[in-house]
Amino acid sequence: MAKRRSEGGEVTRFAPSPTGYLHIGHAFSALTAFHARGKGGTFHLRIEDIDPGRCKDEFTDAILEDLAWLGLDWETPVRKQSKHFKDYEDALKKLNLKGLIYPCFCTRSEIKAEIENSVHAPHGPDGPVYPGICKKLSDEKREDRIDGGAAHVKRLDMQGAAAIAGPLAWRDAGQGMVKAKPDRFGDVVLARKDVPTSYHLAVTVDDHLQGITKVNRGSDLVPSTDVHRLLQGLLGYTSPTYDHHRLIKDATGRRLAKRDQDMTIRALRKSGYTPEEVINMSGFSG
Template identity: 55%
Template sequence: MDGFISAATRFAPSPSGFLHLGHAYGALFSARQATAMGGTFLLRIEDIDLARCTQAYEQAIYEDLRWLGLTWPDPVLRQSDRFPVYHDFLHTLEEGGLTYPCFCTRREIRTEVANAPRAPHGPDGALYPGTCKHLDPMIAKDRIAAGQVHAIRLHMDRAAHMTGPLTFTDLDRGIITVVPESCGDIVLARKDVPTSYHLSVTVDDAFQQISCVTRGEDLLHATHIHRVLQTLLGFPTPVYRHHRLLLDSQGRRYAKRDKAITLQALRKAGKTPQDICQMVGEDTK
């Protein structure tokens, strides 16, 4: 944890729905990790998707977490307040020749991947095939000037060449070697959302001096991306704990889109914070 003044963890939900048991597990896990390190538990609101995130859901997050007995220092960092900051770091990557504009629609990308028998794949599925990577810069500039919608992608080959070999430490899994080619040229910003999860999370973890990042094991692969961005932007590298995912009675992970039972509903049904701790597992390992 070199480069950090003190120990800190964070829980960073998106206010696009009510918290469920999976969120409770993640929050308690992070808070207990902070206690184990003698550090601080921080709350961050990841609300870059302005179309889906609401103030009502944000207030419900505060209410649910306080009901669970969790506390955190104020002020709470809200990512929607920091778009100019993310833009500055995106500009740093652009100035370094590490990005390129992508004019492909999601449908066009799906079609190209389907038509390519050897399309590159990562752990999360097909990767962007690089259609716009070698587009003539003057043509790209003209298309942008004409107002054509585009995203900004990270040129992962160049990024990996610049960073050299990388690793990160997961406290439960040991030292993990970063595999940049498994990530592809990820999106850093779009017209409708001027940043991305990967960019904003990396910037904010560094800004908040998060020395131990705790999150679900479904985000283990995302850490490969974040290590690359940390190195490119000169940020310190935290240690990680990727915890197990809490599953429902059908063996599926709790998710907002599946209308998982919310903490608010459980509270109204008479459940106590102690009941919730028992439901998610007291040891949170």
Template identity: 55%
Template sequence: MTTHSITTLPQQIFRFAPSPSGYLHLGHAYSALYSWTQAQKNDAQFILRIEDIDTTRCRKEFAEAIYEDLSWLGLKWPDLPRVQSEHMDDYQQALTKLKDHNLLYPCFCTRKEIQNEVQQSGRAPHGPDGLIYPGTCRNLSLSQRERRIAQGDGYALRLNMARACPLAGELYWLDQRKGKIKATPEIFGDIVLARKDIHTSYHLSVTVDDALQNISCITRGTDLFEATHIHRLLQALLKLPVPTWHHHDLIHDDKGNRLAKRHNALAIRELREQGKNPDDIKKMVGLANEG
């Protein structure tokens, strides 16, 4: 078993990476402004990335609105932000590396089939993302897999955690709020890294992108804290550099509900139309004295 130590990157780069599946709201404003101010404090670079791999939900008009809203807030970034849908070859290369180490297997199960399998087993183990895949397709023979693929059965590619974790060894990651964290990706089970309709996943694409863009500190909400266990594993398997993380608090409405893109009344563009200015937005998200 090997132990991978935490390394730091010499160049300080922070990023904001929204998905153009709706208009930005106050929660996004907080995350973008927080990353921007951290970059300013550290004399670092701030970059923007558009995470649009979900072609069923992402729309060009939302991407254009992101540029407009962030510019209105006073944020600046290098021209031509990285757009994930334009770099699918990078994610395919990462998948190929994992395949070469026999870490991926095709899963032909539908969500309904997985639920039925779990119900029949009499136990329903859950992880941070919900129901843990029971491994139905993990032990299919090579001939069974080839036959199903040849007959056109749809499938996703899952990471074999039983193989991946021992290969990666004992892993840790550094969160600027919580300190040194031991990575336990096995709590997720065999995660999906690519699907038939989307040939990558959030976990894979964000890990590859952060490495390619030399991100030194990943700032994002606490809702993604658990996902870092997976990202740390993928970094080790793909031999990628290891940044630090800062998981900031989430913004909630006056009823205590976490903001989501369906909260149109709290969309930045809606607040702009109401006459709010960038300073008003900073006050609303608690960053009035930052920057």
């Protein structure tokens, strides 16, 4: 496990997905995490590449090149999630031993139909909450379908997880302790048949294994922190401090995305901008 806080510094990280070129919003986020480490601290670069259909090596290479161009350096080797599936499988096994994981065979259309026909269909931060169709299946039926090769995902029994973990809170750098409400998400997916993990599980395991003490990330991920805090509690992990920064938007007030090619670091570099100019464009002031 990576070292934790030393000499007053923090262990921070920047964890982009290689699904496109980084834009100035990513520059702001990376710079924020890099400088948050403080004197004597450590900065990690992590590549979140669990989606084989969207992640490409060319974008991974570009991430490293663009960040180095901005003047950032990080601990090596860089952790690539696709190389550490066993770590996530081990965590999933621990949750399964607690009786908190069950297979879900529902298609998206089946889930949508069930929600539309339901009188009470709660919505969470990510949209409609899974209605628990497969949660009612017997162990025998589950085994039969799995043995038959039925496609499925693995979900967390949120009610059971909350009962085991009890009341939880996470520390916000600006607001202090925040009560975690993971039940709003319902039974979240923690693994798929082709990928033995999910964003929620992988990021929680990675932060633990890398000894992250301070997580700097966009404010759009505030709700997800509740799920991560729950997983930390169930797996016996220490919870880091969280600092959610503002999102960078364009002139119309729309959040920047990787499809905004003219605002990527790569495009700005080719247009002749200097690292200092790109940093200023991102709004980062140190």
